[in-house]
Amino acid sequence: MKTDIVAILRKGGDNFVSGQTICDQLQVSRTAVWKHINQLKDDGYIIESIPKKGYRITVYPDRITEYEISPWLNTVELGRNLVHRHTVDSTNILAKGLAREGCPDGTVVTAEHQTSGRGRSGRRWTSIQEGAVQMSIVLRPHVSPAKAPSITQIGAASIALALESLGVSPRIKWPNDVLISGKKVCGILTEMSCELDHIHFIVMGIGINVNVRSFPEEISSVATSLALEGQDNLNRARLAADVLNRMEPLYRSFLQGDSEPFLSVCRRLSWLRDKSISFSRNGEPLSGVAGDIDDQGRLEVIFPDGTRDYLLSGEVHI
Ligand code: BT5
Incomplete structure (x- = not known):
């Protein structure tokens, strides 16, 4: 209901929309409208109300709520x-938790702040309150669990495309980081619940540093934000929607067996390509040169003796 009221008032722009018009469009009572308007005020909307004229929103809060994200969405499932x-x-x-309870495919969870943001392998993700996009997407792809690593790359490609459209030059550090100027602007944590041959659900968590002007000391040498890269005061809700808008077609192609749309983005923007890298395999430290990303999304590694290996997931350092 609140989403509909915001949508009606947004459409009205600077004009007042009468309470009656809202009641008629939504088939609810005046009291219900008034109650929801008050809740929206609590959510940070500044709403002018003049008797006999109606309501208009004068200030929209900088929040990544459904009311602020949904007007920018053109997806069928993601974020609906x-x-x-x-x-x-x-x-x-x-x-x-929502996935276990059976929430719809494509459900998105957003938050302004995380008290225990998580990275991979038990690492922490530092949540920058009200300056970041922090969102998790629930997916139930009908593909083999072995293909799940592609989901992270679909996320990375979608984010990179959204950032490119803002005029910055992102690079993708296989498999789960998006970098600008060699520093991390975004991290992805993909988690899966599955059986050997069946995925129950995947949750892809995305953290993008947007309007962040400084970082805590422990990550300041590795992290950057869109604000620090010259993008001032971006609309986080619009960016979140744009990522989802770009993700949906890449994800659909993947489900139909065509990984090329996201792989071509990952290859074009690969940050590791031709760099000397190190990683560990079964506890053994190895090093080589990063090659291309193959048609299964694996990173090719060329060892000093000319032999090759293909990494499906994991962590590489330069
Ligand atoms: C990641 O892990 O990069 C995955 C991050 C996923 C975060 C999202 S936010 C929404 C959702 N909910 C969650 O709880 N998580 C997901 P990893 O590759 O392990 O990188 C972690 C490392 O990145 C840390 O050890 C730091 O060095 C660095 N780091 C931590 N916070 C950062 C930040 N805000 N910006 C850039 N780098 C950061």
């Missing part, structure tokens, strides 16, 4: 069910 919390431990944790 959107759950927003101001503060959570981790959007991935909340999304996994």
